[in-house]
Amino acid sequence: MPSLSMETPHHPHRLDKFEFESTTEVPDSHAWPALAVHDYPSASSPGSESESVPLVDLASTTGDVVAEIGKACEGWGAFQVVGHDATVELLDSLESEARRLFRLPAHRKLGAAKSPGSITGYGLPPISSFFSKRMWSEGFTISGSPVDDARKLWPQDHARFCEVIEEYNKEMKKLAERLMQLMLLSLGLTAQDDQEEEEEYFRDITAALQLNSYPACPEPDRAMGLASHTDSGLLTILHQSSAASGLQLLHSDRWVSVPPVPGALVVIIGDLGHVLSNGRFKSVVHRAVVNRTHHRISAAYLCGPRPDVKVSPIRRPAGRGTRQAYRAVTWREYLGLRAKFFDKAMELLRVDGDVIFDGDDEQKISSGKNGTGCCCAKQNVAVCM
Numbered sequence: 001m002p003s004l005s006m007e008t009p010h011h012p013h014r015l016d017k018f019e020f021e022s023t024t025e026v027p028d029s030h031a032w033p034a035l036a037v038h039d040y041p042s043a044s045s046p047g048s049e050s051e052s053v054p055l056v057d058l059a060s061t062t063g064d065v066v067a068e069i070g071k072a073c074e075g076w077g078a079f080q081v082v083g084h085d086a087t088v089e090l091l092d093s094l095e096s097e098a099r100r101l102f103r104l105p106a107h108r109k110l111g112a113a114k115s116p117g118s119i120t121g122y123g124l125p126p127i128s129s130f131f132s133k134r135m136w137s138e139g140f141t142i143s144g145s146p147v148d149d150a151r152k153l154w155p156q157d158h159a160r161f162c163e164v165i166e167e168y169n170k171e172m173k174k175l176a177e178r179l180m181q182l183m184l185l186s187l188g189l190t191a192q193d194d195q196e197e198e199e200e201y202f203r204d205i206t207a208a209l210q211l212n213s214y215p216a217c218p219e220p221d222r223a224m225g226l227a228s229h230t231d232s233g234l235l236t237i238l239h240q241s242s243a244a245s246g247l248q249l250l251h252s253d254r255w256v257s258v259p260p261v262p263g264a265l266v267v268i269i270g271d272l273g274h275v276l277s278n279g280r281f282k283s284v285v286h287r288a289v290v291n292r293t294h295h296r297i298s299a300a301y302l303c304g305p306r307p308d309v310k311v312s313p314i315r316r317p318a319g320r321g322t323r324q325a326y327r328a329v330t331w332r333e334y335l336g337l338r339a340k341f342f343d344k345a346m347e348l349l350r351v352d353g354d355v356i357f358d359g360d361d362e363q364k365i366s367s368g369k370n371g372t373g374c375c376c377a378k379q380n381v382a383v384c385m
């Protein structure tokens, strides 16, 4: 699987030996303004829990899965999915390997710290550099083979960890490809349409697996697990431990919790998913909060097309006369923009482009000199060739 690189911004926080478990109060370095005023309205606002994120059963023989997914991506930018092929045993094994990793003493984890310019390894959540306060979490990012990073954690004994990660990645890749196909169908592409073009989006996908650890916190209302953000790829598949809720989505200006449903995975639309659908699917703002009693684990499988494939709005969804709202961008280029501009990055892609579907149904797919794929609306073809 191709791996991703990105520019790493200057980091104001040092990766140190802060021990969450032995702390009886939240130190100033980790104290955020009251959760209610973090950035957006509070999850405790009346009515905020009255709606819940849609649940889609991929194995359903009665419902219209394509329509359900389309509606969820448009209305929420997220949904929970059951009826997939990832077994409960695999999800449990992943979680227990992640727990084993985060339980290691600080010096062992620091031995596998991300090196400058690399996205893989142990560290603070990558978005930390944009915030003055520290988050109540640790992360471990894996892109491509887990072996090199795992060997740093467990010089002798990393086989089990690698086996579980590899199996999990394989299963998530299959699921991501299936979900991408269903999402494209829901955008109005038919099975016969431009097969090659769509395949660029779900064949040989690139992915990063982010393991997140949120230790129990003595003052959960003063701490932040993972600050509000959107994911940058096409979609993210998130497994969250069943012990405690933590994930919240910003929906209709309120924070809505996504309680863990045993066996369900959460699908989150990323910024490239928003671009691909010309803004029809929402890249949902989300965050993770912490709790007093449970050590919560999550695993986010963040995926996009191959790093060199340009993503631009597909023409079908808009209908005649709709203008292209975003320019074409590769995931690699977009990660560079995010590393510099974080939540302003997508605005930088905005264009008031040509009409993307004028009834002329021909859409070009070009292959650059070095085999660079390009999936684009007609007006981008010249730039991409």
Ligand SMILES: C=C1C[C@]23C[C@@]1(O)CC[C@H]2[C@@]12CCC[C@@](C)(C(=O)O1)[C@H]2[C@@H]3C(=O)O
Pocket: 004, 006, 119, 125, 126, 127, 128, 141, 208, 210, 229, 230, 231, 232, 233, 300, 302, 335, 338
């Ligand atoms: C490929 C990537 C997506 C990601 C940045 C990264 O290089 C590896 C970690 C990913 C992650 C996980 C936590 C939230 C997030 C915003 C972050 O800071 O790191 C995402 C990044 C992203 O989606 O851009």
Ligand SMILES: O=C(O)CCC(=O)C(=O)O
Pocket: 210, 212, 226, 231, 236, 238, 240, 246, 247, 248, 286, 287, 288, 297, 298, 300
């Ligand atoms: O832990 C969670 O629930 C959210 C994780 C997340 O948003 C991420 O890793 O991108």
Ligand SMILES: [Fe+2]
Pocket: 229, 230, 231, 236, 286, 300
């Ligand atoms: Fe996320």
